[in-house]
Amino acid sequence: MLSHKHIPYGNIKTTMKDAETLTEPLLDEEGAAADAFANIPPLNPEDPLSGLTNEQIKQSLATFGKNEIFIPETPLWKLFLKQFIGFLPILIELAAIVSIAVRDYTDFGIILAMLVINACLGFHEEYKAKKSLNELSHQLESEVAVRRNGETLQLNVKELVPGDVVLLVGGTIVPADTQWIKGDTVSVDTAPLTGEPIPRKYPGDHGDIILSGTTVVAGECYGRVIRTGEHTEIGNAQKEIMADKTVSVVSVFQKKIMLVVQILVSASFALVIAVLLVQGLYYNGFQDNVSQTILDALVILIASIPIALPLVLQVNMALGASHLATTYNAVVTSLPALQDIASMSMLCSDKTGTLTTANMSIITDQIFA
8 A cells, every 4th residue: 555645635624526426327428338438437435535446347358458559560471571562672673574575684683682781670670670660669658546346546548447536636647538536626737738838727627627638737636437448538649649540651751762663664575565666666676586676675674773762762861860860869660751851951849739630721911030
């Protein structure tokens, strides 16, 4: 049992919500019984701040799960195979297929080796970034004081379940959407969610639900967890962000490289057609030696494919990522993003507008030089 130094249990002399309200099952806003969070374990009517019992904790954990946001884990083999998908890797693979088709085994071996080296470099950097992010996430895990079975325990925030009574003090990052129960009128920094620089008062004009991810600035109180994990406001936003990350996005740098490659390949393809027509029609290549005519055209096509370009780019970006990691302790999760940042001449950001509307606009008649 842990006696909290800020608020010894039972010594709070400030206001408290109606006990009858707190000891009834908590319904969601629409009262939908089908909703998984429609009924949260009620508090003890004799001592609402004693917390959940072991049986209630088991039921709540089985119903709602842990207080964490599910992040799909990408297997290492999928991470490696992903390096063979993309415009440039597919271009190299086509060159390898053409080489084996014309029985140029030497070129095929060289192209295949470059393809594997390119994939290994990309896999190494992505795996290193993934590992660094996982370690960073573990370091950021925090604990919170929780009332359970009449005792105060210090638990990892992941162990919280709806119905838990938590102790919120100044400096605490609210671990889940929490309903204020008893204590001071607390000041809460809601900037991570709203962008507002001025702390809000709870309970007050904004109700008595303190959202997850906000920070208690001043005051001390008890609160009842009502939503956890992906069901919290910040959890819903995080879930949408993770869904967006599953969509493949081509960076500006990759678009420029692909444009150059497409121009080269298009010009080479036009040259191949010209060679076929000249050698086939003017020199009777289609009649005398069809295979040699096609082979000559394919040689030109293979030579036009910049098979070393992906390897050179990957090596340079890997060196840049390594330099950022060792010198500035930066975690690079996307190698092409390095070049996107390098090509940036001006970065405009506005915390409130960006986070709340995801759009940025400039009012030309209100620009002050």
